[in-house]
Amino acid sequence: MHAKSESDVTSLAASSPPRSPKRAGGVGGGNNYYVQSPSRESHDGGYKSSSMQATPVFNSPNESPSHPSYGRHSRSSSVSRFSGNLRKGAGGERKALNDKGWPECNIILGFLTFVLLFTVFCLIIWGAARPYEPEVIVKSLVMDDFYAGEGTDHSGVPTKLVTTNCSLHISVYNPATMFGIHVTSGPIHLIYSEISIAVGQLRRYYQPRKSHRVVTAVIHGEKVPLYGAGGSLMLSSTGGAVPLKLDFDLTSRGYVIGKLVRVTHKVHVTCPVVVDAKKTKPIRFSKKACAVYKA
Numbered sequence: 001m002h003a004k005s006e007s008d009v010t011s012l013a014a015s016s017p018p019r020s021p022k023r024a025g026g027v028g029g030g031n032n033y034y035v036q037s038p039s040r041e042s043h044d045g046g047y048k049s050s051s052m053q054a055t056p057v058f059n060s061p062n063e064s065p066s067h068p069s070y071g072r073h074s075r076s077s078s079v080s081r082f083s084g085n086l087r088k089g090a091g092g093e094r095k096a097l098n099d100k101g102w103p104e105c106n107i108i109l110g111f112l113t114f115v116l117l118f119t120v121f122c123l124i125i126w127g128a129a130r131p132y133e134p135e136v137i138v139k140s141l142v143m144d145d146f147y148a149g150e151g152t153d154h155s156g157v158p159t160k161l162v163t164t165n166c167s168l169h170i171s172v173y174n175p176a177t178m179f180g181i182h183v184t185s186g187p188i189h190l191i192y193s194e195i196s197i198a199v200g201q202l203r204r205y206y207q208p209r210k211s212h213r214v215v216t217a218v219i220h221g222e223k224v225p226l227y228g229a230g231g232s233l234m235l236s237s238t239g240g241a242v243p244l245k246l247d248f249d250l251t252s253r254g255y256v257i258g259k260l261v262r263v264t265h266k267v268h269v270t271c272p273v274v275v276d277a278k279k280t281k282p283i284r285f286s287k288k289a290c291a292v293y294k295a
Helices: 006-015 069-129 227-232
Strands: 033-036 052-055 135-152 158-174 181-185 188-192 195-200 205-207 211-225 241-257 261-276 291-294
Touching: 069 241, 069 261, 135 211, 135 241, 135 261, 158 188, 158 195, 158 227, 158 241, 188 211, 205 211
Parallel strands: none
Antiparallel strands: 033 052, 135 158, 158 211, 181 205, 181 241, 188 195, 188 241, 195 211, 241 261, 261 291
16 A cells, blocks of 8 residues: 655645536526536556546437437427428318309309299190180171273273272171280282282281170272283173172280290181172171181
């Protein structure tokens, strides 16, 4: 055993370097502090060396380099929040589109359904109103003037000329219980040997439902040339029977639902008639005297 002298202990204490104090703000400020490693004595020259090693201080275990998941976790959180916002935004936009689109589709479907049902309803009404055809009866023909004479046409060609002035009375019955009818006619021709010697027309009028009405059309012809057909016309001042023919179309139109649903009937009427200039009484027609058929 070697006993150290008091002078040796004093020299060792003097030669040992002082420990470095801990720097303030290590934990709270995230600063570094230094720990002094024990010095290793050199037996060769009694020289003592010391080394200083810096050790970083971290606030939490996650801040340590041994936990690299901090950066990945932060990025994952950011990506999750960003994608979540995108999904939320896309969903909101999709919801807005649905909220905007579906009501419009419902309106369109409702409108188309209404149009379809209304069309079916109109067809049913039209089918129910179609059978109500007006009844047309030629009642009588009153001859006011009917005579023929020799003359020339507008170009100076000599021919027989005939003048006619008469009134035609027609009875019209509207059997419809749902609507009235508007009645009119085409040209009413009084024909002699395929030549129209007088023409007239029925004025348009309105006839209520379930009603009868007798209407009058004036037929007139002034100095109509007969040319070759006039040779067979035996008409003198003393009279004479002349075969003629009445020919006309009569149209009735009923507005069941305004102009959306309307029913139209058109008939063609022909009546043979024998005119005698000497007789002034009206010429009456029986129900079977005239042919009435659909035009």
